[in-house]
Amino acid sequence: MAGNSDPLSPRAKLAVTAGKAVAAASRAAGRGSGSVIGGRVALKLDPDLLARLAQNLDVVLVSATNGKTTTTRLIAEALRAAGPVVSNALGANMPAGITSALAGGSDAKFGVIEVDEKYLAGVARDTSPKCIALLNLSRDQLDRAAETRMLAENWREGLAGSKAVIVANCDDPLVVWAASSSPNVVWVAAGQMWQEDAWSCPSCGGVMQRPGDDWFCGECGFRRPTPTWALSGDHVLDPHGSAWPIHLQLPGRANKANAASSAAVAAVFGVPPQVALERMYQVQAVAGRYDVVQFQNRDLRLLLAKNPAGWLETFSLIDPAPAPVILSVNARSADGTDTSWLWDVDYTRLTGHPIFVIGDRKLDLAVRLEVANQHFQVCDNLDQAVQMCPPGRIEVIANYTAFQDLRRRVGN
Numbered sequence: 001m002a003g004n005s006d007p008l009s010p011r012a013k014l015a016v017t018a019g020k021a022v023a024a025a026s027r028a029a030g031r032g033s034g035s036v037i038g039g040r041v042a043l044k045l046d047p048d049l050l051a052r053l054a055q056n057l058d059v060v061l062v063s064a065t066n067g068k069t070t071t072t073r074l075i076a077e078a079l080r081a082a083g084p085v086v087s088n089a090l091g092a093n094m095p096a097g098i099t100s101a102l103a104g105g106s107d108a109k110f111g112v113i114e115v116d117e118k119y120l121a122g123v124a125r126d127t128s129p130k131c132i133a134l135l136n137l138s139r140d141q142l143d144r145a146a147e148t149r150m151l152a153e154n155w156r157e158g159l160a161g162s163k164a165v166i167v168a169n170c171d172d173p174l175v176v177w178a179a180s181s182s183p184n185v186v187w188v189a190a191g192q193m194w195q196e197d198a199w200s201c202p203s204c205g206g207v208m209q210r211p212g213d214d215w216f217c218g219e220c221g222f223r224r225p226t227p228t229w230a231l232s233g234d235h236v237l238d239p240h241g242s243a244w245p246i247h248l249q250l251p252g253r254a255n256k257a258n259a260a261s262s263a264a265v266a267a268v269f270g271v272p273p274q275v276a277l278e279r280m281y282q283v284q285a286v287a288g289r290y291d292v293v294q295f296q297n298r299d300l301r302l303l304l305a306k307n308p309a310g311w312l313e314t315f316s317l318i319d320p321a322p323a324p325v326i327l328s329v330n331a332r333s334a335d336g337t338d339t340s341w342l343w344d345v346d347y348t349r350l351t352g353h354p355i356f357v358i359g360d361r362k363l364d365l366a367v368r369l370e371v372a373n374q375h376f377q378v379c380d381n382l383d384q385a386v387q388m389c390p391p392g393r394i395e396v397i398a399n400y401t402a403f404q405d406l407r408r409r410v411g412n
Helices: 009-027 035-045 049-054 068-079 095-104 117-127 148-160 174-180 253-268 272-279 308-315 341-344 360-370 383-390 400-409
Strands: 058-063 086-087 110-114 131-134 165-169 185-189 231-233 235-237 243-245 293-297 298-304 325-328 355-358 376-378 396-398
Touching: 009 035, 009 049, 009 095, 035 095, 049 095, 049 117, 049 243, 058 068, 058 117, 068 086, 068 110, 068 272, 095 117, 095 355, 117 231, 117 253, 131 174, 131 253, 131 376, 148 174, 165 174, 165 253, 174 383, 185 253, 185 298, 235 253, 243 272, 253 272, 293 360, 298 308, 325 383, 341 360, 355 360, 355 383, 360 376, 376 396, 383 400, 396 400
Parallel strands: 058 110, 058 131, 086 110, 131 165, 165 185, 185 231, 298 396, 325 355, 325 396, 355 376
Antiparallel strands: 231 235, 235 243, 293 298
16 A cells, blocks of 8 residues: 555465466356456455555445445546545445455555445445445345345444435435544435335334425424535535536436535545536546447447336436337346346336346346237347347347346457
């Protein structure tokens, strides 16, 4: 690390070197980036390696069901105004992937780390973060993720008494419940489009009242905190009431909300909102998301949507009907093998769009679209779907591994 008076121990250095060698071998074998397997090997050799690598960094952790990867990128761009940044930019967000990322940042001042929701408490314990951004919690990977209320409880217990500044979305009751155990919380009004996981009070189980943009529990009085930062249209309002314009190349309201939270995080480290927001404009796509690619002489825009909340946000981005839409759903282990979440998505929002369905679980999706009275065609693969699409830019929406499959096919 830069100016490090406490260099890594010989064991830690060996662990880093071995991890990098294994990662390089994995890449050479064509098995992906190698960051996860490299991190696993390094942590086997030195179980305390993550803590050692983080000890001289100002660490920011970012956790949520949706928007982690994008917000991590936006924060990293903003903080580069104040010094070098190391980040797990490709989204390997469990301890092994995080360890690999930090091992590559020997001269960094800041570590900006996306963390899977289930691992947040443990990674926070290991990395002693200066700031933790909590964006949202909703249903995801139903076969293995804890119910959202339990995840909020895990966050609440794991972050209780944390020395970190918690930057939290005051519009999500589950996030507020989780963050409220911390002594130093900065509340951001970032909005909450998907509300189906927040109708019962996480504190007492009572029914949540939602007048306008406000919310409160009629039983115990748990209520929305007053924000100090807020997303207002195309501007971020800072704690002094100043409005700063958001100029992003990333589309949609959800990314403006991510920018608002990112500006609040940057301010914790002394980067002013104007500087932070200007730097965020550099981000054009995040791990291929939002990219427009040429394939078979057509323009395809690649959109990732992994769960009901993500699909709801994504539908708001697509070109108006009759733009053709290709939907691809897999149910491999990285996606979660339970596809019952498809029934929580409002596919009537696609009415008027020609729809083409591909992916491992295309028949599950076809049944869901049939019930939603949508007109669609089931195709064998992307090539066939593109050939059948009418003119115009094609919107391609896919869940996690389906998105990776698409990127490989289009050479992105």
